[in-house]
Amino acid sequence: MKTSLKILTLVLLSTLMFSLTQDKPTKVIFFGDSITQAGVGPSGYITKMKETLEKQGIKDKYQLIGAGIGGNKVYDLYLRMEDDVLSQKPDVVVIYIGVNDVWHKSSMGTGTDADKFTGFYTAIIKKLQSQGIRVICCTPAVIGERNDNSNQQDGDLNHYSNIIRGLAAKFDCPLIDLRKEFQSYSLKNNPQNKDSGILTTDRVHLNDLGNQFVADLMLKAVVK
Amino acid sequence: MKTSLKILTLVLLSTLMFSLTQDKPTKVIFFGDSITQAGVGPSGYITKMKETLEKQGIKDKYQLIGAGIGGNKVYDLYLRMEDDVLSQKPDVVVIYIGVNDVWHKSSMGTGTDADKFTGFYTAIIKKLQSQGIRVICCTPAVIGERNDNSNQQDGDLNHYSNIIRGLAAKFDCPLIDLRKEFQSYSLKNNPQNKDSGILTTDRVHLNDLGNQFVADLMLKAVVK
Amino acid sequence: MKTSLKILTLVLLSTLMFSLTQDKPTKVIFFGDSITQAGVGPSGYITKMKETLEKQGIKDKYQLIGAGIGGNKVYDLYLRMEDDVLSQKPDVVVIYIGVNDVWHKSSMGTGTDADKFTGFYTAIIKKLQSQGIRVICCTPAVIGERNDNSNQQDGDLNHYSNIIRGLAAKFDCPLIDLRKEFQSYSLKNNPQNKDSGILTTDRVHLNDLGNQFVADLMLKAVVK
Amino acid sequence: MKTSLKILTLVLLSTLMFSLTQDKPTKVIFFGDSITQAGVGPSGYITKMKETLEKQGIKDKYQLIGAGIGGNKVYDLYLRMEDDVLSQKPDVVVIYIGVNDVWHKSSMGTGTDADKFTGFYTAIIKKLQSQGIRVICCTPAVIGERNDNSNQQDGDLNHYSNIIRGLAAKFDCPLIDLRKEFQSYSLKNNPQNKDSGILTTDRVHLNDLGNQFVADLMLKAVVK
Numbered sequence: 001m002k003t004s005l006k007i008l009t010l011v012l013l014s015t016l017m018f019s020l021t022q023d024k025p026t027k028v029i030f031f032g033d034s035i036t037q038a039g040v041g042p043s044g045y046i047t048k049m050k051e052t053l054e055k056q057g058i059k060d061k062y063q064l065i066g067a068g069i070g071g072n073k074v075y076d077l078y079l080r081m082e083d084d085v086l087s088q089k090p091d092v093v094v095i096y097i098g099v100n101d102v103w104h105k106s107s108m109g110t111g112t113d114a115d116k117f118t119g120f121y122t123a124i125i126k127k128l129q130s131q132g133i134r135v136i137c138c139t140p141a142v143i144g145e146r147n148d149n150s151n152q153q154d155g156d157l158n159h160y161s162n163i164i165r166g167l168a169a170k171f172d173c174p175l176i177d178l179r180k181e182f183q184s185y186s187l188k189n190n191p192q193n194k195d196s197g198i199l200t201t202d203r204v205h206l207n208d209l210g211n212q213f214v215a216d217l218m219l220k221a222v223v224k
Numbered sequence: 225m226k227t228s229l230k231i232l233t234l235v236l237l238s239t240l241m242f243s244l245t246q247d248k249p250t251k252v253i254f255f256g257d258s259i260t261q262a263g264v265g266p267s268g269y270i271t272k273m274k275e276t277l278e279k280q281g282i283k284d285k286y287q288l289i290g291a292g293i294g295g296n297k298v299y300d301l302y303l304r305m306e307d308d309v310l311s312q313k314p315d316v317v318v319i320y321i322g323v324n325d326v327w328h329k330s331s332m333g334t335g336t337d338a339d340k341f342t343g344f345y346t347a348i349i350k351k352l353q354s355q356g357i358r359v360i361c362c363t364p365a366v367i368g369e370r371n372d373n374s375n376q377q378d379g380d381l382n383h384y385s386n387i388i389r390g391l392a393a394k395f396d397c398p399l400i401d402l403r404k405e406f407q408s409y410s411l412k413n414n415p416q417n418k419d420s421g422i423l424t425t426d427r428v429h430l431n432d433l434g435n436q437f438v439a440d441l442m443l444k445a446v447v448k
Numbered sequence: 449m450k451t452s453l454k455i456l457t458l459v460l461l462s463t464l465m466f467s468l469t470q471d472k473p474t475k476v477i478f479f480g481d482s483i484t485q486a487g488v489g490p491s492g493y494i495t496k497m498k499e500t501l502e503k504q505g506i507k508d509k510y511q512l513i514g515a516g517i518g519g520n521k522v523y524d525l526y527l528r529m530e531d532d533v534l535s536q537k538p539d540v541v542v543i544y545i546g547v548n549d550v551w552h553k554s555s556m557g558t559g560t561d562a563d564k565f566t567g568f569y570t571a572i573i574k575k576l577q578s579q580g581i582r583v584i585c586c587t588p589a590v591i592g593e594r595n596d597n598s599n600q601q602d603g604d605l606n607h608y609s610n611i612i613r614g615l616a617a618k619f620d621c622p623l624i625d626l627r628k629e630f631q632s633y634s635l636k637n638n639p640q641n642k643d644s645g646i647l648t649t650d651r652v653h654l655n656d657l658g659n660q661f662v663a664d665l666m667l668k669a670v671v672k
Numbered sequence: 673m674k675t676s677l678k679i680l681t682l683v684l685l686s687t688l689m690f691s692l693t694q695d696k697p698t699k700v701i702f703f704g705d706s707i708t709q710a711g712v713g714p715s716g717y718i719t720k721m722k723e724t725l726e727k728q729g730i731k732d733k734y735q736l737i738g739a740g741i742g743g744n745k746v747y748d749l750y751l752r753m754e755d756d757v758l759s760q761k762p763d764v765v766v767i768y769i770g771v772n773d774v775w776h777k778s779s780m781g782t783g784t785d786a787d788k789f790t791g792f793y794t795a796i797i798k799k800l801q802s803q804g805i806r807v808i809c810c811t812p813a814v815i816g817e818r819n820d821n822s823n824q825q826d827g828d829l830n831h832y833s834n835i836i837r838g839l840a841a842k843f844d845c846p847l848i849d850l851r852k853e854f855q856s857y858s859l860k861n862n863p864q865n866k867d868s869g870i871l872t873t874d875r876v877h878l879n880d881l882g883n884q885f886v887a888d889l890m891l892k893a894v895v896k
Contacts, residue, residue: 105333154827379602557777
């Protein structure tokens, strides 16, 4: 009896060790629009995060997956959440949405009303959390990099960012406050008050520096 | 024994007859925006349908339920479909949406892109049909009643109506072509080319005649 | 004395003939937006009109001048009328405006209200006519070439065309009804109901055929 | 000779006194939109300025005239400048415009592009100054009174205010920086960050306090 007990103990221990060393990586899905779609490109923010993880020697602990589609607004995420996110059974989902919800108001007449933005965003958080997924929220960074709140959509971007900050607090989600970080950065690093070329190429999409900036902020929230 | 058998037979027969005459009514949900929300009012189109069914002596055969909310666009229907429609287990759903998807482009900058209108409309039809529900589609009637295609949104309303006609054909749904019917009516009955006051009070919402007009068209499609 | 009389007569006659053959050409200014700006290009509609006049041997009778600037709306014409038109003392001004007044509503939120379109258009006609200039009006052709009134801006284009038709009648200006002509053309020559590629390259700007089409219509109105 | 000198002196003196007491008042025209149209109402800002001038005993020195029309944008001022302003031969014109140029972008799709706003504003200043009129510029106050730059149009209002500040400097016009003053006021007096009810009734139009606030700022600029 003592022998069989020993064997059982050994089996259990090795199983435990196996599970410790062979632990499945944390699966993180970045759920967003064209900024995230570009995030998996050669100099995209997701690619840069992977590079950093590799340098830190912890690349096997995280599986970073981009799920960004150009032109997406909050309700587009809701529509494709089942197929593009839940089906992959992620541990963490980073929601990075809001630019088009604001921007398309003036460029196409097809933005998202603030109350409906709140409604769909809430529905996404609830559904993800109900599956035990850890949800991280981001505020939309910029549409124009002028640092005196004189970019056309600044009012709305500030408003929708306030909405996201409120939802993150309400549902106890970590918040990556990209808008605040970009605004601070522009105040310090944009003395000519240019509307692009600081962290973006075209007022919205990230240049190399912008991708690194976002990657660093994201990584801090993802790797705890 | 023979007597008890007769009694049993009678009981069974009367139960059968009761069930035949007391057959559960066909449950029809009208799923839409403010026009449908008003449809359950004293002179609304759903109320008028009930009155007609009563006159025809078949009011017990149909249960007509309004599920309209002001300001709704196609993606709002999608978001609340589970709670407001599926949970009620309807036999038939009449989708009557599209006015705000077009109208809010110019009045608030928050209309719906044509491709996303198609995407959400398709998702709604598929989900309903997957539950064995009979889906009936409607084109959006009017935003302005001028009959020479000179109302601001006529181009878009015609386009989105074409989209709905295509989806109805594709998914084999009966179509109530309100747009076509309203346009024909205005050509005959609006000699002064007024932009409201024919079938609407305010270019969009139905007056008494408009509610009757819609009720008659709806009933033809619902009662087969 | 007889000889000197003969000489005088000859001098007078040759002066008369000179003045007849060297008569100042009718100066025509085409006042508009990017379509007219392109009109003076190698295959533009104004260039094509000049070629036709040359073939007809009457090129010296008309001086055709383009005064089109991309993005112009009716009030832009009003603002630059003094500098770009009146200062040149034209005999005829062809006003070809309206596309951007409608289009920019949805693409930038900066279209022109119908009542203000009417106000500025009226002010332009009045000012030009007060200087003895013959004013010719054009309706805006197309934003999208689908022939079933299902291009997004068709309703508004029809409405603004109606306004221009009314002003042309009111102020007794010849009308070149480009919208009507383009719609008729598309009904006959666009069986696939494409939204560009018939008379335009991009739904708005004229291809070679479109420039010829407009040139022919313009010339009929200018050369009486 | 001494007598005639005395007489001359007396004549000159009385002429001087007559001119002093009978001096024509400074004619000031307030040129703007609905806010200025309401300015001549019982509790409007122009009415309040008159009351203040009366209290100060200098009401005869200024003739204050409202020339505001609801819905006006900068180009509307340009169109009616001759009839409504120049014809009255004012000494001073206060230009108070810009709210609708920004607001109507999202509410009707008919706002004013920034470059065209600049062009028309410049044309108005130049024309007025060419007639020897003193021009005073105002920045547009608010569309929403939240004090954290989260009202939808804050970005654009800040941008168009920057344009006006630049033009005022360029053309050496006194500036009444209503936007800056309203923002400072809201920071101090709007702890709940409400979007109306502080100096406005409805996010845009002035309540009694707002009219007094504007009246005081205007008067400081007008009475030097």
